[in-house]
Amino acid sequence: MEDIRREALRWALANALKHDGRASAKAVLGKLVAELPGWRSKIKELSGLVEQVVAEVNELPHEEQLFRLRKVGPVERLKPEERRGLPELPDVEKYPMVITRFAPNPNGPLHIGHIRAALLSHEYAHRYKGKFILRFEDTNPENALLEMYELIRRDLRWLGMSWDEEHAQSDRLEFYYNYAEQLLREGKAYVCTCSIEDFRELRDRGEPCPCRELSNGEQLQRWRRMLAGGVAKGEAVVRIKTNLNHPNPAVRDWPALRVTAKPHPRMEERYSVWPLYNFSVAIDDHEMGVTHIIRGKEHEVNEQRQRTLFEHLGWEYPTAVQYGRLSMAGMVLSKTQTMQGIRDGELTGYDDVRLGTIAALRRRGFVPEAIKQLILDIGPTLVDSSLSWETLYAYNRKFADERADRYFFVPNPVKVLVHKAPDLKQVRLRLHPGHPEHGERILPLAREGDALVFYLAGEDTTVLQEGQTFRLKDLMNVTLSSKGKVLEAEFQGLELADVPKIQWVSAGAVEVEVIKPDNSREFGLAEPAVAGLNVDTVLQFERYGFVRVDAVRPKLVAAYAHR
Numbered sequence: 001m002e003d004i005r006r007e008a009l010r011w012a013l014a015n016a017l018k019h020d021g022r023a024s025a026k027a028v029l030g031k032l033v034a035e036l037p038g039w040r041s042k043i044k045e046l047s048g049l050v051e052q053v054v055a056e057v058n059e060l061p062h063e064e065q066l067f068r069l070r071k072v073g074p075v076e077r078l079k080p081e082e083r084r085g086l087p088e089l090p091d092v093e094k095y096p097m098v099i100t101r102f103a104p105n106p107n108g109p110l111h112i113g114h115i116r117a118a119l120l121s122h123e124y125a126h127r128y129k130g131k132f133i134l135r136f137e138d139t140n141p142e143n144a145l146l147e148m149y150e151l152i153r154r155d156l157r158w159l160g161m162s163w164d165e166e167h168a169q170s171d172r173l174e175f176y177y178n179y180a181e182q183l184l185r186e187g188k189a190y191v192c193t194c195s196i197e198d199f200r201e202l203r204d205r206g207e208p209c210p211c212r213e214l215s216n217g218e219q220l221q222r223w224r225r226m227l228a229g230g231v232a233k234g235e236a237v238v239r240i241k242t243n244l245n246h247p248n249p250a251v252r253d254w255p256a257l258r259v260t261a262k263p264h265p266r267m268e269e270r271y272s273v274w275p276l277y278n279f280s281v282a283i284d285d286h287e288m289g290v291t292h293i294i295r296g297k298e299h300e301v302n303e304q305r306q307r308t309l310f311e312h313l314g315w316e317y318p319t320a321v322q323y324g325r326l327s328m329a330g331m332v333l334s335k336t337q338t339m340q341g342i343r344d345g346e347l348t349g350y351d352d353v354r355l356g357t358i359a360a361l362r363r364r365g366f367v368p369e370a371i372k373q374l375i376l377d378i379g380p381t382l383v384d385s386s387l388s389w390e391t392l393y394a395y396n397r398k399f400a401d402e403r404a405d406r407y408f409f410v411p412n413p414v415k416v417l418v419h420k421a422p423d424l425k426q427v428r429l430r431l432h433p434g435h436p437e438h439g440e441r442i443l444p445l446a447r448e449g450d451a452l453v454f455y456l457a458g459e460d461t462t463v464l465q466e467g468q469t470f471r472l473k474d475l476m477n478v479t480l481s482s483k484g485k486v487l488e489a490e491f492q493g494l495e496l497a498d499v500p501k502i503q504w505v506s507a508g509a510v511e512v513e514v515i516k517p518d519n520s521r522e523f524g525l526a527e528p529a530v531a532g533l534n535v536d537t538v539l540q541f542e543r544y545g546f547v548r549v550d551a552v553r554p555k556l557v558a559a560y561a562h563r
Contacts, residue, residue, distance in 0.1 A: 098130030365548025412458030446507035
């Protein structure tokens with residue numbers, strides 16, 4: 001019986017991980033019966049065991065389910081395509097074409113949490129040969145920032161995305177006005193002049209405010225006063241009529257349009273009545289033919305609001321695909337915190353290396369394919385996910401290691417003189433050990449009298465002892481003869497020896513400043529070949545880490561990614 005329980009556990013864990021952490025007892029029982037046909041006569045006993053196991057599995061957090069499945073072993077009969085890659089989109093057969101959208105608010109830079117919706121929406125549109133729309137949701141003049149439009153475009157392009165259509169909601173106000181007037185005329189919306197406090201008190205009791213009972217004609221007159229500028233900010237709001245007994249008070253008679261006094265960065269003072277999020281989103285999703293909305297589960301209330309508008313207008317709501325929250329320990333993901341830090345001068349900009357913005361990751365030299373693969377591997381699961389920097393580093397290392405050329409860099413350099421060395425002028429090394437086609441770099445060697453001159457990383461020299469033999473990487477073996485401000489060593493041979501290997505630089509070394517992830521600076525010397533690199537080049541300083549060239553004048557500055 002213990003073997004059967006183990007099989008049930010294996011199938012339950014696999015089933016749970018395919019369905020957002022919730023296994024189905026019926027599905028697990030079906031798998032077991034198919035695998036153990038002799039148990040059909042004992043189906044009642046088997047069913048009780050399965051229900052018990054499934055109940056235990058469904059209580060486990062996502063990470064524990066993964067851990068236990070690895071422990072008991074994978075379900076061998078699962079096809080590979082069932083275990084990896086994005087799941088199929090639901091309801092594809094309902095639509096002539098899959099149309100998805102990414103709808104950022106240009107009030108701050110994109111971070112790794114935002115691009116989950118972008119990458120998933122783009123990937124699904126591409127998979128089904130559909131259409132992907134970029135739509136700027138910029139109907140709040142108080143926080144839209146003009147520079148964000150192009151920064152967002154740049155981030156998306158860097159991640160390999162293109163789009164079939166681009167829209168800005170600030171260009172579409174006449175559409176929203178027309179629908180608002182239609183709803184007011186049909187008695188499905190009203191202009192409310194109640195104070196927020198009074199309205200909420202009535203709403204929470206499930207009672208209508210006095211404005212709701214006014215005639216459609218009076219509602220239209222109020223609306224036209226709003227458009228004519230006869231209403232100040234906060235004096236009136238258009239509300240969508242809903243069920244006043246809806247179990248969630250936030251859905252009852254939700255606000256759709258309001259007056260704002262601040263000029264818009266694109267429209268300036270052309271408009272003073274602006275739609276709120278749920279109104280403009282719902283209309284645009286219908287008008288643009290969006291078939292699948294892929295977004296976080298925190299939008300559940302927004303979806304309920306939008307569905308009421310779809311019902312009023314006789315439209316069919318698109319298929320919604322929700323996913324859980326994505327957090328990352330030690331990474332600043334809040335737009336509010338980011339913008340405040342920049343305003344206060346605590347952060348240097350949207351690409352400050354301490355941030356989790358796409359601009360910051362790009363500046364540090366992360367490979368866009370790594371970020372994309374990480375997000376696609378997480379997929380649209382409803383389970384909340386928590387990433388670590390180490391996970392992101394591991395994904396990036398896989399891609400960066402394959403393409404980044406290698407160079408020597410020694411932070412906090414210490415000089416060493418090697419005596420009795422042969423008269424070598426230079427050494428030629430591959431740029432990439434696995435790709436000879438990348439070519440070679442030349443490291444010239446300097447001399448002082450009879451000694452060759454090298455610089456080693458200060459950290460490496462602290463562990464060296466007098467009399468210890470070590471190898472100057474890819475060059476020669478030497479024995480340390482004395483330690484002082486300048487180290488002295490003697491040549492021992494060129495052949496490869498089983499001794500510690502230390503990287504070095506010599507003649508023509510280039511000064512380098514490295515920006516670390518905490519925005520501190522580390523200084524050192526790099527081999528001369530780095531002087532010919534361009535800004536944005538991603539390289540690997542051997543035994544130090546991956547970096548991206550951030551500046552080349554007046555000296556080379558590199559932003560650090562990770563080891």
